[in-house]
Amino acid sequence: MEQSKRIRLLDILRGFAIIGTLGTNIWLFAQPGDFISLMSADGWLSNLEAFLAAIQTVLINGKLLGLLTIMFGIGLELKYRKAKRDKLPWLPFYSWTMVLLFLDGLLHYFLVFEYDILMSYAFTGIIVALLLSRYEGSLNFWMKASAVIHIVGVSIVSFLWMLILRDDALLAEIAAGFSEVKDLYTTGTYVEQISYRMRDFIRLRLEAIAIIFMNIALYIAGIRLFRHGAFDDSEKGKRIRKRLLRWGLGLGIPLNMLLLVPGGLFDLPVRYLFAPILSLGYIGLLAFILERGWWKWLLARFETIGKAALSCYVLQNIAASLLFYSWGLGLALMQNVYAIFAAWIGISIGMMAVAHLFVKFMGTGPLEWVWRKLSYMPFK
Template sequence: MKRIALLDILRGFAIIGTLGTNIWIFAYLGDLNLVFGNALEPWWSSGDRLLQTIMLILVNGKFLGMLTLLFGAGMELKRQKAVREGYTWPGVYIWSCALLLLDGLLHYILVMEYDVLMSYAITGMIVSLIIHRSRRFILVMMWLAGSIHVIGVTGITALLAFESGAALNGMDTITQLYAAGTWWEQVMFRLNHFGFFRAESIAIIPLNVFLFLLGAMFMRTGVFSNDESGRLKRRKLMIAGLGIGIPLNLLLLIPGGIMDLWVRYISAPVLTLGYLGIIAYGMEKGIFDRLFQRFGEIGKMALSCYILQNIIASILFYGWGLRFGGRPSSLYILLIWAGICLLLMIFSHLWLRFYPLGPVEWLWRKLSISPVSKVTSRDTSI
């Protein structure tokens, strides 16, 4: 099957964009109070805080939403392939999800406590049992998952509003560990606090289910198609996503971080649709064509680049590495983010000149042939 260039480019933007959020967590040594909802330093208190807030308005949750949506689109492509080739769905796709769960677990233990791959793996298993059903059934499941998510996040936001200035406990312990602890001590800390750090991955499953199914429906209805119908649909998404998403995401400016959770998990996915339309429009018009090609190369090696960018950030900021973490300026953090992005572009460009797949993707291809499907040897990579 011929690759869809737009999907690779969108995936590349999504990988870089998720780092745009995670880089602050690395830089502040895991102290979420310094990243989200810091009531002691409102956004107007300094130019440094304003720059951080602007960056979070632009990236926080938006590209994670895009990555989630693209997972759903990729699943639909594999379902269509299963139909064409006449094998059972979900079949070996469950095996792929199991591999993703293992990959995410290793990434969580060895690299970063806020890994999203485990959540995607569980979501993939759930959605794979829905995606082959009727359009009506899919829409009902989307409505159900979306309603559960919105009600839950809105309820938590309302509770936070009654505790203005509330902060997460235990952040000092985490920052001390990442400032001075060894890599192995950090590994053991993640293992010992598995439930605490994995709570978000479980909580966002309803949102993931909704976005997976939305991505699948977009693929099914031709949103990603390279024709006039696809372009028209993407323009409508761009207008609606920006028109509704921008005002909703400006709620991040409300003092005290009261709306931070609501913005990240409800407002952000709306703006994601606007970003999808803008990126697609830029590709169609050939704007920054070479730059878009580099993003497409990152997208082809998305899993490798996602893991690599977190390893690089760990080395740069943590105590066992170069010790850049703590309270660096926002400009300094953004420069490091830009530097990592450039490294990923160079790495993916050079790698793909010699190999058709990224290193993790190559290993994934080898392992994704499940014990029960080796006879057919079909590609089941995610």
């Protein structure tokens, strides 16, 4: 139960996931109102830019979000162990921390970015914390049950999605709605954008609600990986990480490459079913790189971002908003793939520098510091 030493690989994975999440979101900032194109890779052989965008979608879109969800599950397990060591009432303590996370996500949603993930994670965290306190011995069952419900749901929605793609009138109506969003973020004021997020709260939160069973399964997968020693500095831990590398990449890459099949048949399954498999492969891959002593400078930068992950997640979305939205530099509707990649890399480098300062002077990020103080305040 004791876990006092910080595990470097976890910070590296968390930082890698944060940068990868920006790799997905940067397209939403650069091309607002074009969510469908983000999930599709049609026309990927038409030119080099389309090919690079497709590769990015295959390797990054949804995969690092899946990894971040697994990391939140591991974070829940670490908090569970610490609560036991400190003799804190587990469910009240963790539920309170999730209320704080939800409020953070709510502010982030209204003031910065409508595709916030923190509210969904807060809701998932409370559910899994409840399972952990009452049904700890059957977590494997709840993980499998949640995964099955999610798979059935995605299969049904994918079938409906294929029908939508064949209905020109419905597609035109969807495109008109996206056009309004595009106009809002390219010409609208900051206040108008906040008003839009408030007015369409339920509709804009549908994806976060729809993936709740996937989140539960991935949270529990993270807990089980940690409990089975996947992050231990031992031979058993190395064997588990090698299996994650072999099976995660060996299955994940071919399955995610199905996105390249024309017609949109695999658009939803790739993002919502196959992406987490590749997420597990990335755990094995970064563990392999760390154990070999490769890319030390880059891994150290991932590590610092991982120690200030919450702050960096919000910061990167603020930076992207300033860069692309009408009340900032107004670079939205950017079509040049190289420029979008450059924006991603530029913001990531900026985050590396800021995270280094956060960790050097505070030991963590400012949001993490406030969150930690408020989390323990009622229980002192």
